[in-house]
Amino acid sequence: MRIPYAPTEPADPTPENQAIYDRIRERRKPRPLIPLDLALLHNPEIADGYNKLMGAVRTKISLSQALAELAICYIAVLNDATYEWTAHAPLALKAGAKREALEAVLKGDVKSADVLSEDEMMVLAFTEQSTRNIKIDDELFAKIKVRFSDQEVMELTITVAGYNMVSRFLVALDVTESNGKRMVMPQ
Template sequence: MRIPYAPTEPADPTPDTQAIYDRIRERRKPRPLIPLDLALLHNPQIADGYNALLGAIRTKSTFPLALAELAICYIAVLNSATYEWTAHAPIALKAGASREALQAVLDGRVKDEAAFSEDERLVLEFTEQSTKSIKVGDDVFERLKRRFNDQQVMELTITVGGYNMVSRFLVALDVTESNGKSMEMPS
């Protein structure tokens, strides 16, 4: 990492800071704090806000998890965020994304219609426009609104925006020293 990781215990163990560490540990349970946490914990209040937002995106959304994880994996590919890919590709498969679709995302074959369902193509098109151009075309947005309810459209939008933030943070600080390493399909 380009700066040292924060300590696994608060440097200033005030009740507020200790509570933040405890909340993050609870979210990661049964795993210990991960390198991303230790990068964020240089500022416990920011780490706490991040933990709350990303925790809600991951566990409180009604948007189909396989589609959300496919979008997150595509963001990782678009932004060269190897650590994000490594963390989320297995989750995508477990959530129901097909190996064929995930491999096509990894290979940059997102225009390969045979590899994706109609919903997957739509989510990937939205993800690419939102990630690369920021502005999403009206046609794509209208198709999203016809397919998903307003809450789910918002949830996909915050998922794509949130994980773009994550990938940019991971790459800029080279969390886990993953920059430049190849992305590989999980076994």
């Protein structure tokens, strides 16, 4: 990493900081704090806000988890965020994404109706437009609104925005020294 990781215990062990570390540990349980946490914990308040937001994005949405994970994996590909890919590609498969769909995402072949469903292609087009251009064109947005509820549209939007934030943070600081490493399909 381009800066040292924060310590696994608060440098300033106030009750507030200890509570933040405990909340993040609780979210990661049974795993220990991960390198991303230790990068964020240079500022416990920011780490706490991140943990709450991204925890909700990961576990409290009504949007299909498989679609959300495919979007996250595509963000990793678009932003060359190897650590994000390594963390989320197995989660995509576990959530029910087809291996062929994930392989298409890895190759950047996200318009193949032979491999991807219409929903997957729409979500990946939305992800690409949001990541590359920020603005979603009206035609695609209209299709998304017809297919998904207002809540799901909001959840897709915050998932894509949030994981773009994550990938930019990971790559800028080279969390886990993953920059430049090849993205590979999980076993």
